[in-house]
Amino acid sequence: MMAALFYVNPTPSVVAQPAQGGQGIGNATLLRQVPYVPTPQDVVEKMLELAKVKPDDVVYDLGSGDGRIVITAAQKYGAHAVGVEINPDLYRQSSARITELGLDGRAHIICEDMFDVSLKHATVVTMYLLTSFNEKMRPKLERELHSGTRVVCHDFHVPGWDPDQVVDVTSRNDIPHKIYLYVRP
Numbered sequence: 001m002m003a004a005l006f007y008v009n010p011t012p013s014v015v016a017q018p019a020q021g022g023q024g025i026g027n028a029t030l031l032r033q034v035p036y037v038p039t040p041q042d043v044v045e046k047m048l049e050l051a052k053v054k055p056d057d058v059v060y061d062l063g064s065g066d067g068r069i070v071i072t073a074a075q076k077y078g079a080h081a082v083g084v085e086i087n088p089d090l091y092r093q094s095s096a097r098i099t100e101l102g103l104d105g106r107a108h109i110i111c112e113d114m115f116d117v118s119l120k121h122a123t124v125v126t127m128y129l130l131t132s133f134n135e136k137m138r139p140k141l142e143r144e145l146h147s148g149t150r151v152v153c154h155d156f157h158v159p160g161w162d163p164d165q166v167v168d169v170t171s172r173n174d175i176p177h178k179i180y181l182y183v184r185p
Ligand SMILES: C[S@@+](CC[C@H](N)C(=O)[O-])C[C@H]1O[C@@H](n2cnc3c(N)ncnc32)[C@H](O)[C@@H]1O
Pocket: 013, 032, 033, 034, 035, 036, 037, 038, 039, 061, 062, 063, 064, 065, 066, 067, 068, 069, 084, 085, 086, 087, 090, 112, 113, 114, 115, 127, 128, 129, 154
C-alpha cells in the first residue's frame, strides 16, 4: 500500500504558505508532510466500527483531508469529531461540508500541523499516514493519550506498538486495505 499512497496521487499536497488560523509553516513542517489520498468510504466505516465509536467519544483524525472520517464519526456514530489538517484548501473544503451537513455542533476542523495540536481530549485517534510519520508521532501519542484511547491506522502501522487487532478489508473498488487497532495501555 506504500505504492498506492505515492502513485494514486503523484503530486503531494505540499503547503508552502502559512495555514489559516495557524502558525507559519517553516522548513521543519514541510519535512513532516504526507500526501493527500482519501480513505475509501467503506474503509472509513470499518475503521470507526473497529474502534467501537460511540456518541460519548471524541474522535481526532490526524490529517483529515476532505473530512470524511470526521463527518462519518459525527453523522453516523454521533461522536464529537475533530479533524487536524495542514492544507488550507482541504481545511476550507471540509469545514464548508460540515456546515452544509448541519454538523457544526459536533464536528470541526483545525487548520494546524498535527504535531502542534493537543490530543489530550481524544478517546479515538484515526490516522492514514506513512509508517515513518507514525513513528514520529508515537512519542506525542504516548505522552498525550489517556489509557484506553483507541488508535486506528489505515494501511500503515505504528512501529514499536503491538496491535490489538489487524483487519484486512477489500474496498468496493477491489483494493486490499489493512486496518490496525491499538488500545493504549
Ligand atoms: C493520506 S491523507 C488522509 C486523509 C484522511 N484522513 C482520510 O483518511 O481520508 C493525509 C492527510 O494528512 C494531511 N497532512 C499531512 N501532513 C500533515 C501535518 N503535519 N499536519 C496536519 N495534516 C497533515 C495531508 O494534507 C492529507 O490531507
